[in-house]
Amino acid sequence: MAEQHDYAREGLPTGEVYEPTPEEQRARSKRNVAVALGVVGFCVLVFAITVLRLAQSIEAGRLAGQ
Amino acid sequence: MNTSEPKSYSPAGPQTPLMSLSTPGDYFALLKPRVMSLVVFTALVGMVAAPGPVPSWPLALLSLLAIAVGAGASGALNMWWDADIDAVMSRTKNRPIPSGRVPRAEAAAFGGFLALLSVWVLALSGRGYLGAGLLAFTIFFYAVIYSMGLKRRTPQNIVIGGAAGALPPVVGWAAVTGDAPLAAWLLFAIIFVWTPPHFWALNLLKAGDYEAAGIPMMPNVRGAPHTRGLIWWYSVLLAPLAVLPVLTPAAGWLYGVIAAGAGAEFLRRAWAVRRREDEAGQNAACRSLFGYSIFYLFGLFAALLIEHWLGLHG
Numbered sequence: 001m002a003e004q005h006d007y008a009r010e011g012l013p014t015g016e017v018y019e020p021t022p023e024e025q026r027a028r029s030k031r032n033v034a035v036a037l038g039v040v041g042f043c044v045l046v047f048a049i050t051v052l053r054l055a056q057s058i059e060a061g062r063l064a065g066q
Numbered sequence: 067m068n069t070s071e072p073k074s075y076s077p078a079g080p081q082t083p084l085m086s087l088s089t090p091g092d093y094f095a096l097l098k099p100r101v102m103s104l105v106v107f108t109a110l111v112g113m114v115a116a117p118g119p120v121p122s123w124p125l126a127l128l129s130l131l132a133i134a135v136g137a138g139a140s141g142a143l144n145m146w147w148d149a150d151i152d153a154v155m156s157r158t159k160n161r162p163i164p165s166g167r168v169p170r171a172e173a174a175a176f177g178g179f180l181a182l183l184s185v186w187v188l189a190l191s192g193r194g195y196l197g198a199g200l201l202a203f204t205i206f207f208y209a210v211i212y213s214m215g216l217k218r219r220t221p222q223n224i225v226i227g228g229a230a231g232a233l234p235p236v237v238g239w240a241a242v243t244g245d246a247p248l249a250a251w252l253l254f255a256i257i258f259v260w261t262p263p264h265f266w267a268l269n270l271l272k273a274g275d276y277e278a279a280g281i282p283m284m285p286n287v288r289g290a291p292h293t294r295g296l297i298w299w300y301s302v303l304l305a306p307l308a309v310l311p312v313l314t315p316a317a318g319w320l321y322g323v324i325a326a327g328a329g330a331e332f333l334r335r336a337w338a339v340r341r342r343e344d345e346a347g348q349n350a351a352c353r354s355l356f357g358y359s360i361f362y363l364f365g366l367f368a369a370l371l372i373e374h375w376l377g378l379h380g
Contacts, residue, residue, distance in 0.1 A: 024085040034090035042183075045128065049190045052125050 086169060092162040096145055096173055097138030097180075104363075105137035105234045106130060111367040112238030112253060114374045115316040120242050121193065128191040129241040133234060136184035136201045140230065142177030143209035146170055148217070151279040157272060181205045188237075194244030197237050204233040218280070221287040228261030229254075235367075249314035253367075256311075259304045260363055263297040263336060267356040270294070270339075271349060290348070294340045297355070301336035305329030308366055317370055318379040324369040328362050 020028065113126055120126045145152065145163055153164035162168040185205070189198035212227030220226075235253040240246045266284055269276060270293060273285040284293045308325045311317035335358050338351040373379045 018085070020085050024087060027087045027089055028085065030089050031086075034093070045131075045187065046190075049125070049128055049187070052122060052128075053190070056122060056125075 086172075088162070088168045088172075092167045093176060095162050096142040096168060096176060097135075098141030098145075099138075101141055101231075102134050102137045105231075106134045107364070108253070108257065108367055109133045109234040109238030109241075111370050112235030112250060113242045115235070115253070115370050115379070116239045116243045116245075116250070117315055118243075125191050126242055129188055129197065130238070132184045132188035132191060133201060133237055133241070135180050136188070136205055137234070139177045139180035139184055140205045140208040142173055142180065143205070144213045146173040146177055147209070147213045149173075151218075151281060154279040155272075155275040157275060177209070181209075188241060192241035192244075194240075196244055196246060197241030200233060200237045200240055200246070204230050204237060207233075219282065221282045221284045223282070224265045225262050228258050228265075231261060232257035249311065249316040252307075252311050252314065252316070256304070256308050256366065257363065259300060259307055260359065263300045263304065264356065264359040264363075266293050266297050267339065267352045267359065270352045271356070294348075298336050298340040301333050305333050311370070316379065318373050320373050320376075320378050321366075321369045325366055328365050332358065332362050 109130060113120060113130070145161055148158075149161075149163040149170050152158035152161050158164065163170050163173055181202075185198050185202045188201050189195055192198055208227070208230035212223065212230055216223040216227050232254045235257070236246050236250045239250040239253075269283045269285050270290055273283070273290070276283040277286045284296065306329070308329050309322055312319070312322035312325075332355075335351065335355040339348070339355050342348045342351045370379075
């Protein structure tokens with residue numbers, strides 16, 4: 001098991017920039033898509049909870065007013 | 067750039083890629099999806115078995131999602147901490163960290179982030195904060211108390227650590243009611259007492275693996291005969307305990323009949339584990355009990371679920 005460093009982001013100690021291999025680029029693209037989907041999913045989740053909680057509160061208020 | 071001498075840049079040597087090759091599938095594997103599915107199932111049963119109808123199914127399903135992510139976070143944190151011993155054992159050496167697909171620090175960050183997120187979402191979607199508090203405690207118990215504290219120190223590791231795996235039905239129950247009464251803790255007790263015979267049956271088959279990794283499991287610390295005896299006594303406790311929910315409104319006669327019958331079969335198989343003398347017979351009995359124990363727990367909780375759907379409970 002090895003610690004890995006993302007030198008592509010940091011730049012190499014020599015000042016050169018590492019060029020990812022096609023395989024690395026594909027893996028990075030997949031990770032990026034997954035992160036994007038995760039962020040969108042999270043926004044949808046928070047929105048859905050907010051709407052459902054509001055609906056519950058309105059219903060509870062309506063029942064209390066009857 | 068010259069990539070022929072990456073050794074000078076990479077602390078891990080020339081075999082280590084400079085950029086991670088990990089895919090989303092590797093991160094999903096960190097969540098231990100098989101364990102997660104059992105957690106989701108038992109938490110769902112906890113929700114359904116709670117008194118009264120589920121107040122809002124959409125919110126309950128979002129709570130279930132939070133519980134699943136919390137379980138996954140525990141798995142990721144466990145894999146981060148145990149990466150060194152996972153690399154030694156045949157059962158775990160292909161996991162994402164020991165195989166080099168996911169950097170260890172990323173697994174820690176991923177697990178920690180998901181743990182916070184899951185508790186936060188359950189606090190929003192659940193009824194009150196008890197469910198979220200219990201989920202936070204479950205993650206803490208599994209990652210810190212079990213993985214960091216107990217696992218490498220005592221052969222009672224899975225006995226005490228089993229509490230983490232037993233909590234999901236209580237979390238589910240609390241998420242929809244805001245309460246955790248005795249009936250919910252009975253479901254906890256069933257999984258808690260089921261865990262040692264289930265894992266020790268597997269440990270008896272894989273004792274060499276655990277020995278090589280230096281994990282003090284019961285078979286390599288106290289020996290196989292002692293462990294087989296313990297499996298029997300835990301099973302003696304489990305079989306009647308699993309019938310007790312019929313005394314609460316959470317379960318009815320159908321559950322009682324299934325729990326009694328399935329418990330008798332559990333005892334029969336546990337007795338075979340204890341009594342078989344020859345090595346081949348012992349291994350077969352352990353394999354049989356391990357496989358059946360999964361079916362047994364699933365059957366008990368499925369019976370509760372079906373009873374509630376059919377309105378036969380209490």
